Amino acid sequence: MVLDEEAQARADVWKCAFGFIKSRVTRIAAELKIPDIVKNHGGPISVSDLSAAVDVPADELYRIMRFLIHHRIFKKAERPESKVSDDVVYYTHTPLSLLLTMDNVGPLMLLQGGSDRMSMGIMKVLKTRNRPDCKTPNGEDTWGDPGYATKEFTDSMACHARVATSAIIQNCPEAFRGIGTLVDVGGRHGMAIAMLIKAFPWIKGITFDLPEIVAKAPPVDGVQFVGGSMFETIPKADAIMLMVRVNDQYYLNTRDNYLCTS
Numbered sequence: 053m054v055l056d057e058e059a060q061a062r063a064d065v066w067k068c069a070f071g072f073i074k075s076r077v078t079r080i081a082a083e084l085k086i087p088d089i090v091k092n093h094g095g096p097i098s099v100s101d102l103s104a105a106v107d108v109p110a111d112e113l114y115r116i117m118r119f120l121i122h123h124r125i126f127k128k129a130e131r132p133e134s135k136v137s138d139d140v141v142y143y144t145h146t147p148l149s150l151l152l153t154m155d156n157v158g159p160l161m162l163l164q165g166g167s168d169r170m171s172m173g174i175m176k177v178l179k180t181r182n183r184p185d186c187k188t189p190n191g192e193d194t195w196g197d198p199g200y201a202t203k204e205f206t207d208s209m210a211c212h213a214r215v216a217t218s219a220i221i222q223n224c225p226e227a228f229r230g231i232g233t234l235v236d237v238g239g240r241h242g243m244a245i246a247m248l249i250k251a252f253p254w255i256k257g258i259t260f261d262l263p264e265i266v267a268k269a270p271p272v273d274g275v276q277f278v279g280g281s282m283f284e285t286i287p288k289a290d291a292i293m294l295m296v297r298v299n300d301q302y303y304l305n306t307r308d309n310y311l312c313t314s
């Protein structure tokens with residue numbers, strides 16, 4: 053297999069795993085009747101007008117629309133000259149969004165884009181910013197959700213780390229030159245660091261994660277495990293690694309949901 057085919061296969065496997073996101077987001081848009089509202093507005097609609105029409109906070113809606121624009125379901129538009137407003141973001145329809153209205157194939161999207169139960173959960177998060185299955189009051193973050201403590205979650209992160217880290221080792225070895233100590237923040241059970249110190253044996257590797265996660269991590273040769281929260285302190289090192297963490301920090305801070313950050 054030539055490298056290009058391998059790279060394509062890696063991209064394709066992500067599409068297989070996360071392909072559902074596009075149909076879920078499109079279903080949510082259809083359920084909120086965004087295609088109908090944009091079509092009937094009589095010109096480009098601002099994010100604040102759309103937010104008022106669908107009763108979803110503008111920042112959440114902005115991210116949904118950004119996703120849909122990326123997939124060419126809507127288009128960004130200039131502010132109409134007749135409008136005097138602070139809004140800088142405006143949307144307009146496309147041939148695809150016109151197909152998604154309720155008098156067109158919108159009802160099919162509602163049927164095929166995921167269950168009503170799933171949609172109710174997402175809708176509640178969008179409108180209230182609270183995940184129904186997760187205690188978020190009193191400052192408890194989404195990582196308190198028992199789903200994140202399961203073996204399935206750990207295994208899925210380990211296999212992701214294995215694939216991503218081998219690509220990093222293969223394609224960016226120069227990035228590790230001169231690094232004495234490397235800390236992987238949110239490194240779970242140490243898969244990435246274990247591979248990196250094996251490939252670059254001069255590096256001293258630290259895996260940093262929440263105390264309850266680190267407490268369950270089986271020992272890995274040459275890897276030091278440190279428990280704590282990155283919002284308080286992280287171990288001193290020459291370099292910090294954050295893999296699948298930047299988005300997470302966003303939803304830790306905003307008490308958000310997977311849909312909008314994915």
Ligand SMILES: C[S@@+](CC[C@H](N)C(=O)[O-])C[C@H]1O[C@@H](n2cnc3c(N)ncnc32)[C@H](O)[C@@H]1O
Pocket residue numbers: 195209210212213237238239240260261262265280281282283294295296297300
């Ligand atoms: C999505 S997983 C990513 C795991 C790994 N980096 C990878 O790419 O496969 C995010 C990790 O961040 C950890 N985490 C969550 N909040 C954290 C915090 N405040 N400080 C340190 N780690 C945290 C979680 O326990 C989890 O293991």
